[in-house]
Amino acid sequence: MDFSWTDEQEIWRKTARDFAQKKIKPKVREIDTNKKIPEEIIKDMGKLGLLAPTASTEYGGAGVDWTMAAIAAEELGRADISLAIPVLYLVEAAWGFIFSQYGTEEAKKKYLPKITSGDAFCGIAVTEPEGGSDIVGAAKTKAEKKGKNWLLNGEKIFISGITESSKWGGIHLTLARTNPSKAHKGFSFFALPLKDNPNVKTTLFEDMGRMGISTGGFTMENVEIPENHLIGKFNRGFYYAMEGFSAARVLIGATCVGASEAAMELGIEHIKTRKAFGRPLGSFEGIQFPLAEHHCNIDAVKLQTYRAAWTMDKMYKENKATHHDVAIAAAIAKLRAPIYAFGVMNEVADWLGATGYTKEYPIEMGIRGVRSYSIGAEGTMNIMKIIIGRELLGKEFLPYK
Numbered sequence: 444m445d446f447s448w449t450d451e452q453e454i455w456r457k458t459a460r461d462f463a464q465k466k467i468k469p470k471v472r473e474i475d476t477n478k479k480i481p482e483e484i485i486k487d488m489g490k491l492g493l494l495a496p497t498a499s500t501e502y503g504g505a506g507v508d509w510t511m512a513a514i515a516a517e518e519l520g521r522a523d524i525s526l527a528i529p530v531l532y533l534v535e536a537a538w539g540f541i542f543s544q545y546g547t548e549e550a551k552k553k554y555l556p557k558i559t560s561g562d563a564f565c566g567i568a569v570t571e572p573e574g575g576s577d578i579v580g581a582a583k584t585k586a587e588k589k590g591k592n593w594l595l596n597g598e599k600i601f602i603s604g605i606t607e608s609s610k611w612g613g614i615h616l617t618l619a620r621t622n623p624s625k626a627h628k629g630f631s632f633f634a635l636p637l638k639d640n641p642n643v644k645t646t647l648f649e650d651m652g653r654m655g656i657s658t659g660g661f662t663m664e665n666v667e668i669p670e671n672h673l674i675g676k677f678n679r680g681f682y683y684a685m686e687g688f689s690a691a692r693v694l695i696g697a698t699c700v701g702a703s704e705a706a707m708e709l710g711i712e713h714i715k716t717r718k719a720f721g722r723p724l725g726s727f728e729g730i731q732f733p734l735a736e737h738h739c740n741i742d743a744v745k746l747q748t749y750r751a752a753w754t755m756d757k758m759y760k761e762n763k764a765t766h767h768d769v770a771i772a773a774a775i776a777k778l779r780a781p782i783y784a785f786g787v788m789n790e791v792a793d794w795l796g797a798t799g800y801t802k803e804y805p806i807e808m809g810i811r812g813v814r815s816y817s818i819g820a821e822g823t824m825n826i827m828k829i830i831i832g833r834e835l836l837g838k839e840f841l842p843y844k
């Protein structure tokens with residue numbers, strides 16, 4: 444066992460950190476207020492290989508593995524504690540990878556180079572109005588063949604990147620029922636462009652946090668897309684979606700680790716200098732004990748996150764792990780990381796006293812942003828527990844068929 448980074452990983456981390464600390468960190472409040480990530484940041488991320496970095500180099504990706512993808516996610520979370528840029532990064536890294544693995548040549552050539560350069564967006568559209576956790580039971584969106592095209596009808600809701608996709612172009616990987624008589628084996632996955640598509644009507648939600656990236660929904664009324672926009676095999680869409688969610692969950696772990704580290708650094712600086720009763724706050728046991736607890740939590744979830752990334756690399760690079768190994772490792776990281784990140788941010792807000800309740804510090808942006816992950820983005824906390832339970836007990840103990 445070796446916990447050190449390779450030279451390549453160190454260089455990648457340094458590149459991501461230098462960029463994120465110099466170019467992103469000073470702009471986070473502006474991003475949160477203006478509800479928009481500046482175009483030059485997106486373009487610079489593209490130049491550095493930080494957009495859909497896991498996509499194949501053939502289509503403009505950096506072709507990095509999951510450990511490298513997690514390293515960059517951690518650095519982006521450390522710089523943008525609001526988590527807007529980390530969300531954009533991890534959504535494109537996870538779903539750009541799935542598209543790169545299973546998309547058709549024609550569709551990949553059309554969209555991926557633009558996604559990796561920052562000229563188009565790549566998102567995921569699974570959740571529907573009747574429920575996200577039980578998508579198999581709730582999904583109403585249907586796709587059927589019409590001549591050489593696919594015809595889509597239905598509605599998706601709580602979808603990240605609606606404004607980005609509508610303005611920049613790109614695709615949302617969209618899950619639709621293609622065999623209503625089957626459950627998990629009755630879904631297919633499609634690359635759906637939202638921009639300039641008159642039969643797609645979008646809406647936007649006013650979120651509580653991660654304001655730099657939009658969330659909304661869209662309806663599809665007889666939306667026609669070319670045959671080559673089917674991703675992977677017909678009726679295998681549910682499984683590609685689960686594969687992408689595991690990848691996204693690992694990167695959520697890494698962004699939360701980065702944001703937690705940033706919050707902790709801010710808190711430590713404050714408790715070393717701020718005095719009460721004639722002593723620095725940090726000299727009180729009532730401050731040091733939670734400090735130690737939060738440090739242990741971050742350390743634990745960092746190990747869990749990088750073990751999940753390592754398991755992904757074992758599966759994709761060496762074929763020495765299965766999706767079951769990945770699913771449980773990713774669910775553990777996703778279950779713990781947002782909760783621990785929220786815990787440390789909340790604690791640091793206390794240490795800051797009244798200024799912790801102001802916008803002088805970025806902590807309040809972090810608290811608002813990280814709740815998106817514990818409420819539900821990429822699966823709720825209870826769903827993570829169900830996945831872990833299923834892996835420990837077997838599928839016969841699932842609460843549904």
Ligand SMILES: Cc1cc2nc3c(=O)[nH]c(=O)nc-3n(C[C@H](O)[C@H](O)[C@H](O)COP(=O)(O)OP(=O)(O)OC[C@H]3O[C@@H](n4cnc5c(N)ncnc54)[C@H](O)[C@@H]3O)c2cc1C
Pocket residue numbers: 566567568569570573574575576577600601602603604650658815818819820821822823824825826842
């Ligand atoms: C900021 C944000 C961005 C998002 N972005 C996207 C996106 O880009 N694409 C996309 O497809 N989706 C996206 N989502 C949606 C997300 O995936 C769903 O919110 C999530 O899957 C939960 O679905 P739901 O909101 O319908 O809640 P529900 O499924 O209705 O769940 C409500 C509550 O019930 C609990 N629950 C459900 N079933 C069980 C059970 N069997 N046992 C115990 N408890 C249970 C859940 O844990 C949850 O607490 C996003 C969500 C958020 C908040």
